[in-house]
Amino acid sequence: MKQELQEKIFTRFPWTRPDESDTKSPYTLFQLECGDGWFQLLWDLFTEIESLYRSRDTEIQLTIGQVKQKFGSLTVYIHDALPEAYEIVNRYQTLSETICESCAIESSIQQRHYYFSTLCDPCYEKRLQARAIPRRIE
DSSP states (O other): OOOOHHHHHHHHHHHGOOOOOOTTTTHHHEEEEEGGGGGGHHHHHHHHHHHHHHHOOOOOOOOOOOOOOOETTEEEESOOHHHHHHHHHHHHHHHHTTTTTOOOBBOOEETTEEEOOOOHHHHHHHHEEEEEEEEOOO
């Protein structure tokens, strides 16, 4: 995810900001390892988690271990959270399987070249072109 979008999330939800002192944590090292298309999903996920804790009149004390795309789904590892927070995370993981990770339009998980991703066809083609190695002209 672009740095500017990550910063919006960390500013609005300060409890999601990685702990810079934990230099070996995947979350500190890589932060939000997913495409910009899932920005709104993360925003809504964190909003719901905040609402859950607010409804319990409890301070948010969960720990985020990692946020990434795994097997085509948004995967958010949290620790020491209320049981309902895990349910919220699971719901958003399922929802992510219907949204293009890159542009946020409707999509589905697909296995392409031994790799699972949730990308619409145009975004998948862009990703292929970006990774293409220029051919040497002789």
